Amino acid sequence: MSLVELEGVSFGYTATPVVRDVSLAVESGEYVGIVGPNGSGKSTLLRIVLGLHEPDSGSARLFDSPAGAFAERERVGYVAQDVTGNATKMPITVAEVVLMGRFPHAGFGRIGPEDREKARDALETVGIDRLADRRITKLSGGQRQRAYIARALAGEADLLVLDEPTVGVDAESVDAFFGLLDGLNREGMTVLLVEHDIGAVLDHAGRVVCLNREVYFDGPPTEFADSDALDRAYGTTVRRDGDVTVA
Amino acid sequence: MIGGRLVPAVVGLPDDALMWLLDRWSDLLLAVADGSGLVMLEYGFMHRAFLVGILIAVMAPLIGTFLVHRQLALIGDALAHTAFAGVAVGLFVNATLGTGISPYLTAVVVAMIAALAIELISEVTDAYNDVSMAIVLSTGFALGAVLISLDSGGLAVGVNQYLFGNLSTVTNENTVLLVGLFSVITLVVGATYKQLLYVTFDETAARVAGIDVRWYNRIVAMLTAMVVVGAMQIMGVILVAAMLVVPVAGAAQVARSFREALLASVVLAELAVLVGITLSFYYETTAGGTIVLVAVGIYVGAVLLGKLGSDPDAVAGAGSTSEGRSADR
Numbered sequence: 001m002s003l004v005e006l007e008g009v010s011f012g013y014t015a016t017p018v019v020r021d022v023s024l025a026v027e028s029g030e031y032v033g034i035v036g037p038n039g040s041g042k043s044t045l046l047r048i049v050l051g052l053h054e055p056d057s058g059s060a061r062l063f064d065s066p067a068g069a070f071a072e073r074e075r076v077g078y079v080a081q082d083v084t085g086n087a088t089k090m091p092i093t094v095a096e097v098v099l100m101g102r103f104p105h106a107g108f109g110r111i112g113p114e115d116r117e118k119a120r121d122a123l124e125t126v127g128i129d130r131l132a133d134r135r136i137t138k139l140s141g142g143q144r145q146r147a148y149i150a151r152a153l154a155g156e157a158d159l160l161v162l163d164e165p166t167v168g169v170d171a172e173s174v175d176a177f178f179g180l181l182d183g184l185n186r187e188g189m190t191v192l193l194v195e196h197d198i199g200a201v202l203d204h205a206g207r208v209v210c211l212n213r214e215v216y217f218d219g220p221p222t223e224f225a226d227s228d229a230l231d232r233a234y235g236t237t238v239r240r241d242g243d244v245t246v247a
Numbered sequence: 248m249i250g251g252r253l254v255p256a257v258v259g260l261p262d263d264a265l266m267w268l269l270d271r272w273s274d275l276l277l278a279v280a281d282g283s284g285l286v287m288l289e290y291g292f293m294h295r296a297f298l299v300g301i302l303i304a305v306m307a308p309l310i311g312t313f314l315v316h317r318q319l320a321l322i323g324d325a326l327a328h329t330a331f332a333g334v335a336v337g338l339f340v341n342a343t344l345g346t347g348i349s350p351y352l353t354a355v356v357v358a359m360i361a362a363l364a365i366e367l368i369s370e371v372t373d374a375y376n377d378v379s380m381a382i383v384l385s386t387g388f389a390l391g392a393v394l395i396s397l398d399s400g401g402l403a404v405g406v407n408q409y410l411f412g413n414l415s416t417v418t419n420e421n422t423v424l425l426v427g428l429f430s431v432i433t434l435v436v437g438a439t440y441k442q443l444l445y446v447t448f449d450e451t452a453a454r455v456a457g458i459d460v461r462w463y464n465r466i467v468a469m470l471t472a473m474v475v476v477g478a479m480q481i482m483g484v485i486l487v488a489a490m491l492v493v494p495v496a497g498a499a500q501v502a503r504s505f506r507e508a509l510l511a512s513v514v515l516a517e518l519a520v521l522v523g524i525t526l527s528f529y530y531e532t533t534a535g536g537t538i539v540l541v542a543v544g545i546y547v548g549a550v551l552l553g554k555l556g557s558d559p560d561a562v563a564g565a566g567s568t569s570e571g572r573s574a575d576r
Contacts (some may be wrong), residue, residue: 050455073457080451090316091499091508092448100448103441104456111441135503148452155456 001064003159008058018044020214031191033205035198037234040212042194074104077152079162082141094147095132101154122153142173162193178204265423287528295422296414300520302429303478308512311491323488325380326358326475329387331484333357334409335394354476362468412483412535428477482535489539497546500553
């Protein structure tokens with residue numbers, strides 16, 4: 001069973017499709033990095049994977065059920081761009097944020113000692129347990145992204161979906177952050193990462209998907225470096241598509 | 248009174264039992280009056296004012312915390328103005344049909360409809376939330392003004408107490424209505440605290456976590472409507488939104504965690520209400536205005552306290568790790 005399975009997915013916010021005829025499957029244990037130029041539909045594709053958008057055509061499945069109706073929500077951890085720093089001034093501690101990972105498990109029930117322990121363990125795993133009682137807004141961008149990973153770990157997610165997690169994070173912390181993802185992936189976590197930094201994806205991911213509305217490349221990083229997919233997806237060069245010339 | 252009977256039926260408490268409880272509350276305050284010599288506690292209307300005030304100071308910041316941290320601080324203002332329309336509807340219906348419906352009950356209904364309208368307008372038209380709030384606010388106030396002018400004879404006189412609030416207009420029936428609103432609000436927030444917190448903190452992540460964000464937005468809007476009408480009795484329409492926002496803003500200055508912030512906002516609100524009601528009794532000032540001024544005073548104090556208290560936290564954290572030193576700020 002694929003954790004993520006997109007088949008012929010097209011989607012547009014307006015009549016113009018943002019993603020067109022994308023097929024993509026992510027198997028358990030994989031580390032998939034999606035790269036592509038700005039506005040290439042990377043983030044939209046993630047939102048379709050997560051069931052936040054219904055595809056206009058094609059099908060999106062998550063853990064073998066339609067992504068929009070997927071019920072076992074705790075199995076997916078989601079880390080977005082670090083916007084919290086500017087967007088919220090909410091008084092909330094790191095520990096409280098990480099504990100949210102347990103909420104889908106608890107439903108309307110109470111959060112128990114076991115939930116708190118799992119949240120504590122997750123904070124230790126990502127190495128920021130000493131910051132548990134700090135306000136999340138007082139953390140650096142890199143520390144904050146670790147907290148969101150910890151939230152996914154506390155929820156015992158099987159699939160980690162990250163949307164440009166290192167935007168606004170300083171270079172040194174970015175390295176450490178990718179180190180953390182590598183470690184989690186080695187221990188069996190499936191990672192689906194959208195990233196603007198192609199170098200980081202080539203260094204860390206086991207598989208590269210190059211997207212610009214449609215999939216230009218899908219394969220191992222070494223092959224991607226040798227292919228011309230990057231030029232075709234990013235460049236303005238004309239490409240041959242069957243016998244139709246597409247600009 | 249319809250308002251008096253309907254609400255306990257919803258909450259599951261008979262009218263008589265609530266009235267009995269009100270009497271015991273009065274006995275308690277009378278005993279305090281005897282023991283302490285506080286003149287204000289000898290009056291029945293002050294007993295009701297304090298009870299209503301204490302309840303409002305719990306539920307307003309409770310809901311306000313979820314509003315302020317989603318940058319929806321103005322929703323209270325919008326709903327207060329529609330609650331005014333609701334009062335006008337009640338008075339108008341009573342004047343034309345000769346019925347005895349409590350204007351607070353029509354205010355609850357109209358404000359809750361308006362609350363849903365705010366959510367629906369922003370969902371359907373894809374507008375900013377504050378646009379739909381402004382639309383609903385204007386509509387509410389316009390509707391109220393038109394209804395009052397339609398029958399300006401007896402109506403305009405009665406409207407003042409709703410606009411500005413009045414300690415002595417808090418009747419037993421109104422108090423029972425408020426106890427009902429209080430029970431509903433605390434029960435709903437208690438049951439959905441986790442979901443509300445998640446939605447407040449991060450809507451997208453909450454959706455990924457399987458929370459139906461739209462429904463929780465609607466729930467919050469409707470609870471807000473209930474608080475607004477509840478608080479209208481002593482605060483008046485115009486100042487009602489302050490109770491949702493000012494204590495919460497003060498608490499955010501001194502609290503570190505969300506739970507602390509919630510608790511602190513209730514404490515600050517209680518302080519504002521108790522001091523405000525007392526001052527308004529002795530200086531014969533309007534209760535709503537006095538409470539709000541006290542609340543703002545407390546807020547300023549909290550800001551100063553927060554500025555003094557937050558610096559050690561920042562210093563202690565910096566440099567404790569390599570990542571801390573290279574913090575990208």
